[in-house]
Amino acid sequence: MILQVADMSFGWRQQPIFAHASMQIEQPGLYGLVAPNGAGKTTLLNLIAHLRTPQSGQIMIQGQPNSPQQVFDQVAFLQDNSVLYGYLSGREHLRFVAETHQIPITAIESVADQLDMVDYLDRRVKKYSLGMKQRLLLAMALLVDRPLMLLDEPLNGLDPTSLSIVRETLLDLGKKGTTALISSHNLDEMMRITRDIFFLVDHQIEFYHLAAGETAEARYNELYGKRS
Numbered sequence: 539m540i541l542q543v544a545d546m547s548f549g550w551r552q553q554p555i556f557a558h559a560s561m562q563i564e565q566p567g568l569y570g571l572v573a574p575n576g577a578g579k580t581t582l583l584n585l586i587a588h589l590r591t592p593q594s595g596q597i598m599i600q601g602q603p604n605s606p607q608q609v610f611d612q613v614a615f616l617q618d619n620s621v622l623y624g625y626l627s628g629r630e631h632l633r634f635v636a637e638t639h640q641i642p643i644t645a646i647e648s649v650a651d652q653l654d655m656v657d658y659l660d661r662r663v664k665k666y667s668l669g670m671k672q673r674l675l676l677a678m679a680l681l682v683d684r685p686l687m688l689l690d691e692p693l694n695g696l697d698p699t700s701l702s703i704v705r706e707t708l709l710d711l712g713k714k715g716t717t718a719l720i721s722s723h724n725l726d727e728m729m730r731i732t733r734d735i736f737f738l739v740d741h742q743i744e745f746y747h748l749a750a751g752e753t754a755e756a757r758y759n760e761l762y763g764k765r766s
């Protein structure tokens with residue numbers, strides 16, 4: 539089992555987010571994570587990555603509890619751009635990631651090339667646009683190259699060209715047997731990446747495979763109220 543969340547509950551003081559929720563990923567591949575704003579997508583990714591602790595229940599990665607060591611060994615996490623340092627360049631971020639994970643510095647060039655970032659790699663991040671930051675965050679996750687990738691809104695703020703670069707990158711990851719859990723509000727783009735989607739509904743995590751002809755938007759509207 540690649541990822542197992544079992545009977546997990548987590549909430550803030552007045553607000554339950556998960557109540558005895560469970561999820562499983564048995565097969566490698568790309569999986570979507572979809573829910574309305576504030577439902578708990580980022581919280582779920584933080585719980586899996588051990589940045590938050592559930593009040594009850596278990597989270598297992600590759601059959602082991604999600605200890606900090608297990609997360610370090612098995613998981614690459616693309617968080618939001620608040621984890622970036624404005625006064626450092628993209629290359630400095632990638633160097634730092636490579637050093638802490640004992641990855642050869644030469645891997646930086648190929649990741650930067652793959653995401654078409656070479657032109658701005660030496661500029662300070664405070665001068666980056668939102669889309670440039672998104673590509674740097676994805677580059678950092680790709681460099682770490684773990685069997686399980688947690689990608690929090692990797693499609694956010696991308697122009698059509700960047701979107702197609704990122705889409706191809708994610709599809710390649712899926713082909714090489716990496717597992718990625720990808721949150722997004724961009725349902726059309728999500729469907730081009732995967733038809734296997736986890737939806738957060740009533741404090742539970744529901745898996746759904748979109749059948750041929752079915753759209754993520756129709757499923758979303760069915761689950762969250764609006765009728766099309």
Ligand SMILES: Nc1ncnc2c1ncn2[C@@H]1O[C@H](COP(=O)(O)OP(=O)(O)OP(=O)(O)O)[C@@H](O)[C@H]1O
Nearest residue numbers: 550551553555573574575576577578579580581582
């Ligand atoms: N540190 C915190 N303290 C209290 N409540 C929090 C905290 N962080 C998040 N929340 C609340 O937890 C809920 C889930 O937040 P989360 O960021 O996981 O949602 P999300 O599904 O990722 O939302 P979005 O689509 O807007 O990114 C929200 O209602 C939010 O207000």
